Each structure stands twice: as structure tokens, then as C-alpha cells.
Amino acid sequence: MSKKKIICQGVGKIFIQKGVQKVHALDQIDLDVEENEFVVILGPGQSGKSTLLRIIAGLEKATTGRVLLDGKEVAGPAPERGLVFQRYTLFPWKTVLGNVEMGPKLRGVPKKERWETAAHYIHLVGLDGFENAYPHQLSGGMKQRVGIARAYANNPEVMLLDEPFGQLDAQTRYYMEKETVRIWETEKRTVLFVTNNIDEAIYLGDRIITLEGKLPGRKKSTYKVDLPRPREHTDASFLQLRHEIIEETQLLL
Amino acid sequence: MKKDSPKMDDRTESKVIGQAARKNFPAFLSGVLKNRFVLYGISILAFLILWDFIAILKVFGAFMPRPEEVVKYLGVMMVDPLAGRTLPLHLWASLQRVFIGFAISVLIGVPVGLFMALNPYVNSIVKPVFDLLKPMPPISWISLAILWFGIGETSKVFIIIIGAIVPCIINSFNGIRLVDPELYDVVRMLGGKRRQEIWQVTFPAAFPAIFAGIQISLSVAWTCVLAAELVGAREGMGFIIILGMNLSRPSMIIGGMAVIALTAWLLAVSVSWLEKWVCPWKREIQ
Numbered sequence: 001m002s003k004k005k006i007i008c009q010g011v012g013k014i015f016i017q018k019g020v021q022k023v024h025a026l027d028q029i030d031l032d033v034e035e036n037e038f039v040v041i042l043g044p045g046q047s048g049k050s051t052l053l054r055i056i057a058g059l060e061k062a063t064t065g066r067v068l069l070d071g072k073e074v075a076g077p078a079p080e081r082g083l084v085f086q087r088y089t090l091f092p093w094k095t096v097l098g099n100v101e102m103g104p105k106l107r108g109v110p111k112k113e114r115w116e117t118a119a120h121y122i123h124l125v126g127l128d129g130f131e132n133a134y135p136h137q138l139s140g141g142m143k144q145r146v147g148i149a150r151a152y153a154n155n156p157e158v159m160l161l162d163e164p165f166g167q168l169d170a171q172t173r174y175y176m177e178k179e180t181v182r183i184w185e186t187e188k189r190t191v192l193f194v195t196n197n198i199d200e201a202i203y204l205g206d207r208i209i210t211l212e213g214k215l216p217g218r219k220k221s222t223y224k225v226d227l228p229r230p231r232e233h234t235d236a237s238f239l240q241l242r243h244e245i246i247e248e249t250q251l252l253l
Numbered sequence: 254m255k256k257d258s259p260k261m262d263d264r265t266e267s268k269v270i271g272q273a274a275r276k277n278f279p280a281f282l283s284g285v286l287k288n289r290f291v292l293y294g295i296s297i298l299a300f301l302i303l304w305d306f307i308a309i310l311k312v313f314g315a316f317m318p319r320p321e322e323v324v325k326y327l328g329v330m331m332v333d334p335l336a337g338r339t340l341p342l343h344l345w346a347s348l349q350r351v352f353i354g355f356a357i358s359v360l361i362g363v364p365v366g367l368f369m370a371l372n373p374y375v376n377s378i379v380k381p382v383f384d385l386l387k388p389m390p391p392i393s394w395i396s397l398a399i400l401w402f403g404i405g406e407t408s409k410v411f412i413i414i415i416g417a418i419v420p421c422i423i424n425s426f427n428g429i430r431l432v433d434p435e436l437y438d439v440v441r442m443l444g445g446k447r448r449q450e451i452w453q454v455t456f457p458a459a460f461p462a463i464f465a466g467i468q469i470s471l472s473v474a475w476t477c478v479l480a481a482e483l484v485g486a487r488e489g490m491g492f493i494i495i496l497g498m499n500l501s502r503p504s505m506i507i508g509g510m511a512v513i514a515l516t517a518w519l520l521a522v523s524v525s526w527l528e529k530w531v532c533p534w535k536r537e538i539q
Binding site: 058077078082083092093102150 | 445
């Protein structure tokens with residue numbers, strides 16, 4: 001029934017620093033993501049998870065292996081994959097509307113049409129009334145909403161999120177996680193979400209893939225999260241799974 | 254209660270000082286003394302009194318006019334021509350040179366800086382020569398400029414360009430080099446081409462730095478025109494200063510200096526106003 005959207009086959013990455021020094025960042029990652037599935041890649045810092053996401057995005061080239069999207073090999077960045085960055089990376093000289101309409105604008109969509117698209121996604125992320133605000137006038141959580149809206153407005157088939165809430169305070173982060181689920185349930189996409197936070201992973205994912213805690217990044221285990229949404233952080237089965245993951249990964253020390 | 258509020262601190266401090274003084278000072282006076290603009294006025298007034306004092310005591314001999322004499326002489330220069338021109342016309346002569354030299358500097362300097370930053374070959378060719386010439390003060394070119402171009406307009410504009418082009422090049426170059434590389438990733442992810450990266454990211458992101466360079470250029474140009482006019486000019490603010498020396502008329506010199514300072518200040522204010530208009534987003538200096 002469900003088809004495989006993203007397939008990683010033996011993806012590995014070796015960075016060469018200062019011409020000679022080799023850094024082995026990723027080793028033999030095999031990974032499947034089904035269409036409209038929400039997959040979380042969980043790993044501590046320095047586990048190669050962001051590198052993996054950048055390879056799937058097409059911003060980095062894999063040293064070994066390959067990434068397939070709908071059976072076609074990924075050769076570079078393309079609008080079919082939307083990326084939400086760890087840092088907000090908004091264009092400071094553009095308003096919220098200007099940032100969100102950027103994707104359609106680059107593809108040459110006429111103004112009226114792309115403004116409608118942008119307005120739709122600004123509404124979806126709950127930023128009505130802030131269309132003409134500049135990024136410096138927004139709080140951290142609002143900036144990342146703009147980042148999400150900008151990625152969505154380009155109508156990608158796959159959403160890649162690279163620790164998008166890492167810079168937010170705990171409360172805003174929790175709220176943004178709820179929002180992420182709401183947005184995803186409103187407009188389903190295949191999502192690959194990278195985080196170092198166990199609670200975030202369990203709250204969001206259909207499936208959690210953990211990476212080993214040191215370089216080179218290797219896949220450790222996969223957890224299926226069968227809890228109904230919206231999930232509760234204090235739910236017994238939530239805590240059970242959390243305990244299980246901590247036991248195995250010793251992530252949270 | 255907000256502990257770190259400066260207003261609170263001021264009040265507590267003035268309370269401590271005020272305790273003893275309260276009996277002697279009427280309450281409104283301590284209020285007046287806390288007003289920023291009142292203090293500004295006191296500062297200026299004290300400066301003028303000190304100046305007047307020095308003039309009356311003849312610390313610098315006969316060559317120190319009193320403030321009122323300078324103001325009177327400025328009034329005279331507004332209507333009585335010096336070397337065929339009144340003061341506003343001399344100012345206009347200097348400003349014209351500044352605008353011509355400044356415009357040429359921006360038109361050449363900004364593109365050169367942009368090309369150096371965008372193309373490593375252009376950078377490798379231009380940078381060594383630029384680094385060699387950059388530390389030479391523009392004023393040191395005056396003699397050569399006069400030998401090459403005579404004492405006409407060309408040599409003065411040349412000196413301005415030598416000075417004003419440097420900040421244009423440096424800031425355009427650095428502005429582009431310091432663009433956040435992740436913004437390029439954003440455009441690439443959204444499906445942008447190389448050309449769109451340059452138009453949608455490089456230029457707007459570098460714009461505040463380029464504009465800051467243009468601002469510095471303008472003030473450098475204003476300094477350079479005066480230096481250039483000190484040598485062999487028949488009009489301009491620099492000429493007035495030299496004329497004042499030759500005629501032993503210090504009121505003319507100090508009056509000219511005041512006009513020069515005021516003009517520089519007005520130029521700076523109008524450019525920063527222009528900046529607020531063309532860059533409504535916050536400037537982020539990292």
C-alpha cells in the first residue's frame with residue numbers, strides 16, 4: 001500500500017579538512033522512508049545526523065552509497081525537497097511575506113498566485129497579521145514558523161527539518177512540536193526530522209531511527225511509535241518508550 | 254520593582270546627593286540639572302566662555318578672535334565676496350568637487366570590490382596593487398596630481414577619488430565575503446540558479462556593508478577636498494582657510510572651520526537618514 005519515498009543505500013561521508021585530514025562522518029547508512037511518514041533521526045551532537053540530512057537534501061555529496069527519491073538518484077538540491085534549517089536563515093531584508101514567497105518567486109510563479117500561496121502557508125503556521133514584519137521583529141519561535149512556511153510554500157514532496165527547534169526555549173519548543181504535528185496533519189508530507197531530543201522524537205515520530213553517539217555516524221536501532229496523536233509526555237507508554245531508548249542509547253546523561 | 258532600571262538608579266543616587274542639598278536647592282533645580290539637553294547647553298556654554306576667556310587673555314597673541322567676532326565675520330562673508338565669491342558660493346564649489354569625486358569613486362569602487370569578491374582571478378590581479386597603494390595617504394598624492402593635471406579641477410577630483418575609492422572597494426569586498434553561506438543553501442534548496450543566488454542573496458545581504466562603505470567614502474571625500482584646496486585653489490572652503498592665514502585674519506579661518514564641520518555633520522545626518530529609507534530592515538553587524 002504505502003510506497004517507499006526515500007531510500008538511502010549504504011550512504012557514507014568522509015570530509016577532507018585542510019587538504020589532508022580525513023573526518024569520517026557517516027558510515028553505511030541504510031534507510032527507507034515511506035510516503036507521508038514522519039521519521040525522526042535521533043542522535044547526540046557529532047553523530048553525523050545533520051550531514052545525513054544535508055546529503056538527502058542534495059547540499060552534500062555522499063562519498064559512498066546513494067540516495068533515491070521516488071527511485072531516482074538525488075544529484076543536487078531541488079524544490080521537491082524542502083529544508084528547514086537549524087539556524088533560522090531567513091532573509092533579513094525581506095518581510096515574512098517576502099521570505100515565504102521566495103520559492104515560488106525563484107521558480108517564476110506570477111505574483112498574484114505566489115502571494116496566495118504565501119498567504120495560505122502564513123495562515124497555516126499561525127502568523128496572520130505579521131506578513132509585513134521583518135525577521136528582526138519576530139521572536140525565535142515565529143522565525144522558525146516562517147522557515148517552515150517558506151519550505152512548505154514551495155510545495156515540496158519531502159520536508160527535511162534539521163534540529164529546527166534547537167534554539168528555542170523549552171516552552172516554545174514544546175509548543176512548536178504541537179504545531180508541527182498540527183501542520184503535518186493538515187498538509188501531509190513525507191517528513192524527515194533530525195533532533196537530539198528524545199521527548200521531541202517520541203512526540204513527533206511515526207518511527208525513530210537512532211544513530212550511534214560518535215563518529216562515524218552509524219545507524220543503531222529503529223523504534224516504531226504506535227501511540228495515538230496528540231501524544232502526552234506523561235503517558236505511561238510514552239515514558240516506557242522513552243526509558244527504553246535511554247537505556248539503549250545512553251543519550252541523556 | 255525593576256532593579257536594573259537606570260531611571261531608578263538615577264533617582265536613588267540623586268536622593269543621596271539631594272539629602273544634604275535639599276534645604277538649599279529648590280526642588281525644580283535638581284530636576285533641571287538632570288535634563289540631558291540642559292546639560293548639553295551647559296557644555297556648549299562652558300566651551301564658549303573658555304574660548305572667550307582665552308581670546309581676552311590673548312593666550313595666542315592677537316590671532317584668537319572672540320566667538321562673537323567669528324559670528325559677525327561669518328555674517329560679513331555671507332554677503333561680501335572673497336576672491337569674487339560669497340561664502341555660500343565657496344561652499345558650493347567645494348561640495349561640487351566632493352560630489353563629482355565621490356560619485357566617480359562609488360561608480361568605480363563598488364563594482365571593483367564586487368568583482369574582486371565574486372571572482373578569485375580578478376581578486377588575485379587587483380588585490381596586490383590595491384594593498385600596495387591603499388596605505389598611502391591621499392594627501393601625499395597632491396604634488397603628483399598637480400604635476401600631472403595642473404592646479405585645475407582635475408587634480409582636486411583626483412585626490413578625492415584616491416581617498417574615497419578605498420572604503421568603497423574594501424566594504425564591497427568584505428560585504429560579499431561575509432554573506433552567511435547558509436543563505437545560499439536556502440536559495441539552492443528552493444530551486445534557485447547561480448544567477449538568482451547573486452541577485453537574491455549576495456547583493457541584498459552585502460548591501461548594508463556597501464552602504465556603510467559609501468558613508469565612509471563621503472566623509473573621506475570631504476576631508477580630501479579641503480586638503481586639495483589648501484594647495485593652489487581660487488575658490489572653496491580650503492581656499493578660505495588658506496586665505497585667512499595669508500591675510501592674518503583668524504576669524505575667517507575659524508568661521509571657515511565651523512562651516513566645514515557643520516557641512517560634514519549635515520552630510521552624515523542626511524546619509525544615515527537615506528540609509529533608514531533604503532534599508533528598513535535592521536542592520537546586523539556581527
